Amino acid sequence: VTTVRLAVIPGDGIGPEVVGEALKVLDAVAADAGLAFERTGFSLGAGRYLETGDVLTDDDLEAIKAHDAILLGAVGGVPGDPRLAGANIERGLLLKLRFELDHYVNLRPSVLHPGVASPLASPGDVDFVVVREGTEGPYVGNGGAIRVGTPAEVANEVSVNTAYGVERVVRYAFAAASARPRKRLTLVHKTNVLVFAGSLWKRTVDAVAAEYPDVAVDYLHVDAATIFLVTDPARFDVIVTDNLFGDILTDLAGAISGGIGLAASGNINPDGRFPSMFEPVHGSAPDIAGKGIADPTAAILSVALLLDHLGHGAAADRVRDAVAADVAERGDANRSTTEIGDAIAARLGATVGAH
Amino acid sequence: VTTVRLAVIPGDGIGPEVVGEALKVLDAVAADAGLAFERTGFSLGAGRYLETGDVLTDDDLEAIKAHDAILLGAVGGVPGDPRLAGANIERGLLLKLRFELDHYVNLRPSVLHPGVASPLASPGDVDFVVVREGTEGPYVGNGGAIRVGTPAEVANEVSVNTAYGVERVVRYAFAAASARPRKRLTLVHKTNVLVFAGSLWKRTVDAVAAEYPDVAVDYLHVDAATIFLVTDPARFDVIVTDNLFGDILTDLAGAISGGIGLAASGNINPDGRFPSMFEPVHGSAPDIAGKGIADPTAAILSVALLLDHLGHGAAADRVRDAVAADVAERGDANRSTTEIGDAIAARLGATVGAH
Numbered sequence: 238v239t240t241v242r243l244a245v246i247p248g249d250g251i252g253p254e255v256v257g258e259a260l261k262v263l264d265a266v267a268a269d270a271g272l273a274f275e276r277t278g279f280s281l282g283a284g285r286y287l288e289t290g291d292v293l294t295d296d297d298l299e300a301i302k303a304h305d306a307i308l309l310g311a312v313g314g315v316p317g318d319p320r321l322a323g324a325n326i327e328r329g330l331l332l333k334l335r336f337e338l339d340h341y342v343n344l345r346p347s348v349l350h351p352g353v354a355s356p357l358a359s360p361g362d363v364d365f366v367v368v369r370e371g372t373e374g375p376y377v378g379n380g381g382a383i384r385v386g387t388p389a390e391v392a393n394e395v396s397v398n399t400a401y402g403v404e405r406v407v408r409y410a411f412a413a414a415s416a417r418p419r420k421r422l423t424l425v426h427k428t429n430v431l432v433f434a435g436s437l438w439k440r441t442v443d444a445v446a447a448e449y450p451d452v453a454v455d456y457l458h459v460d461a462a463t464i465f466l467v468t469d470p471a472r473f474d475v476i477v478t479d480n481l482f483g484d485i486l487t488d489l490a491g492a493i494s495g496g497i498g499l500a501a502s503g504n505i506n507p508d509g510r511f512p513s514m515f516e517p518v519h520g521s522a523p524d525i526a527g528k529g530i531a532d533p534t535a536a537i538l539s540v541a542l543l544l545d546h547l548g549h550g551a552a553a554d555r556v557r558d559a560v561a562a563d564v565a566e567r568g569d570a571n572r573s574t575t576e577i578g579d580a581i582a583a584r585l586g587a588t589v590g591a592h
Numbered sequence: 593v594t595t596v597r598l599a600v601i602p603g604d605g606i607g608p609e610v611v612g613e614a615l616k617v618l619d620a621v622a623a624d625a626g627l628a629f630e631r632t633g634f635s636l637g638a639g640r641y642l643e644t645g646d647v648l649t650d651d652d653l654e655a656i657k658a659h660d661a662i663l664l665g666a667v668g669g670v671p672g673d674p675r676l677a678g679a680n681i682e683r684g685l686l687l688k689l690r691f692e693l694d695h696y697v698n699l700r701p702s703v704l705h706p707g708v709a710s711p712l713a714s715p716g717d718v719d720f721v722v723v724r725e726g727t728e729g730p731y732v733g734n735g736g737a738i739r740v741g742t743p744a745e746v747a748n749e750v751s752v753n754t755a756y757g758v759e760r761v762v763r764y765a766f767a768a769a770s771a772r773p774r775k776r777l778t779l780v781h782k783t784n785v786l787v788f789a790g791s792l793w794k795r796t797v798d799a800v801a802a803e804y805p806d807v808a809v810d811y812l813h814v815d816a817a818t819i820f821l822v823t824d825p826a827r828f829d830v831i832v833t834d835n836l837f838g839d840i841l842t843d844l845a846g847a848i849s850g851g852i853g854l855a856a857s858g859n860i861n862p863d864g865r866f867p868s869m870f871e872p873v874h875g876s877a878p879d880i881a882g883k884g885i886a887d888p889t890a891a892i893l894s895v896a897l898l899l900d901h902l903g904h905g906a907a908a909d910r911v912r913d914a915v916a917a918d919v920a921e922r923g924d925a926n927r928s929t930t931e932i933g934d935a936i937a938a939r940l941g942a943t944v945g946a947h
């Protein structure tokens with residue numbers, strides 16, 4: 238049995254509810270996979286900030302680093318809460334973790350499972366993965382403003398892109414494409430407007446492509462990519478793109494493949510120097526928090542990505558198969574968060590009690 | 593009769609084909625509206641660059657400025673054409689015109705006409721307009737790179753946002769929202785990540801909102817906006833957003849409301865200091881150029897926006913009504929570019945001959 242030190246950040250809103258179900262599913266497959274999870278809970282998010290004034294202390298960060306992986310629910314308070322005006326939970330916690338832990342791959346698969354409704358009339362066979370860069374681009378926080386609040390205010394945001402940063406994520410994307418049956422990689426950027434960053438991305442993809450003759454490479458401007466995501470999403474296999482375009486495309490991708498209630502993600506440090514972090518793409522949804530009605534599927538599918546990352550692909554596939562079987566029979570049934578978690582865990586052999 | 597000096601830039605690929613039909617429709621309504629168009633053609637685009645090496649000379653620009661308005665088809669050569677490697681037609685021509693002519697409002701309506709197929713299963717009543725900022729943001733061209741081609745390359749892109757630039761486009765958007773029946777304005781940005789630019793946009797919208805108590809104001813992150821565009825596009829009325837987010841959202845908006853073959857746009861200088869420019873959102877589509885199969889509807893609807901801008905809303909509505917009547921009966925019929933233009937012009941009373 239391998240022991241895995243798992244940092245658990247339930248977070249705010251529906252975060253704790255969905256994380257509870259994700260852990261239930263993890264427990265259901267762990268033993269068979271020869272894994273034992275040693276969990277440490279971290280109370281972080283808007284709730285913690287309101288209690289203590291801290292978003293993420295150095296001690297928190299060091300403690301998290303001592304783990305093998307992280308499972309995160311969702312963080313963020315009620316939009317517009319005046320008590321949160323002084324804090325940016327997203328930048329100070331979520332993005333801080335991604336940057337400090339060098340999560341340069343933000344992996345976001347989109348699969349439209351049979352039985353799941355899509356807003357698209359004829360979506361076709363949707364099964365692709367977005368490899369979103371996680372540590373550069375417009376997310377670096379290198380903006381600034383002068384004369385704030387005056388008619389002469391100027392507010393700048395800088396997108397920083399390095400050969401170092403682009404090459405490593407592009408290499409990861411090619412390896413991913415090469416391991417998939419269709420072996421197709423699409424670079425998405427806006428090379429005709431963002432000419433410096435675009436040129437770096439384009440040259441990097443061209444260079445790495447030479448090492449992967451088996452992978453068919455394609456390029457789309459980000460605006461055109463959104464069109465294809467609604468008119469022909471089945472064309473995509475692996476998309477590699479920058480941090481901001483990846484943010485936009487993956488919400489859209491989630492929407493067309495059954496909603497972000499089903500969208501999982503991994504913030505991965507492939508070098509293994511830092512723990513990788515797995516989280517649903519959705520937010521903390523304070524409006525439905527505490528009601529037991531949040532869909533835990535995205536959190537559960539994030540556990541599958543965690544198992545993949547730990548090298549337990551077979552266990553990950555078991556989780557995905559159980560989810561696929563569950564969603565196929567879901568229909569319009571209004572099940573609670575716990576009922577969904579229980580149903581999926583039961584398919585994995587767990588004995589789940591009454592609640 | 594008012595004489596309007598119209599600069600016509602047919603451009604590349606399908607540009608000349610669709611512009612021909614747009615002018616036909618303009619002719620069909622001009623006299624009744626008391627307008628006479630004095631046209632000057634400008635040969636600009638990839639074709640001109642390949643012939644002369646010029647993208648847009650100072651003389652071209654001065655000559656264009658001497659006009660009251662501009663109708664543009666589409667510019668851009670065959671992607672990957674090595675002879676175009678040294679030129680960026682998009683930046684050097686299209687964006688240059690938008691910036692030099694201070695087109696700070698890029699107006700892009702999205703209407704799903706009855707009878708038009710949408711990729712969405714149940715799109716609802718889609719009728720909104722995106723007011724995209726046109727002269728700032730990541731489009732300013734203030735990027736740069738060092739150590740290009742080495743493993744130490746750094747490529748930056750700077751998004752520049754000013755109170756001056758944001759306020760004027762936000763004011764335009766509020767005026768537009770206030771004049772529409774639903775009076776609803778949605779700011780789209782990414783304030784949680786792009787905190788400096790986002791804060792400027794947010795504060796500006798809040799300040800101008802105080803002058804428009806009749807307009808209901810809403811905010812969405814750009815990623816969430818893409819979700820709503822496919823799950824509930826009917827919720828939108830006026831969207832105001834920055835240059836890059838507007839680029840992305842309007843292609844998606846075009847896709848869900850019948851395809852970018854129907855998407856019109858106006859690059860507007862509301863001050864009237866410079867001529868405004870009207871163009872379909874689509875590109876030059878070199879793959880179908882010269883075949884007479886391009887859909888001229890977007891170019892024709894751009895003529896309606898031109899008429900709006902000239903203060904001839906009734907004539908603009910006649911064009912839109914003729915288009916709506918045409919698309920309602922279109923079905924799957926495979927009509928040529930000319931047939932579509934003729935049919936719409938005929939509805940407007942034009943006598944159209946055989947071709």
Ligand SMILES: CC(C)[C@H](C(=O)O)[C@@H](O)C(=O)O
Nearest residue numbers: 327328331484518784785815
């Ligand atoms: C909350 C926000 C900072 C975050 C992002 O923009 O990356 C979210 O939208 C996501 O996609 O994980």
Ligand SMILES: CC(C)[C@H](C(=O)O)[C@@H](O)C(=O)O
Nearest residue numbers: 429430460682683686839873
């Ligand atoms: C061609 C390109 C520069 C342009 C843009 O990005 O604005 C186009 O996509 C558009 O939307 O008009």
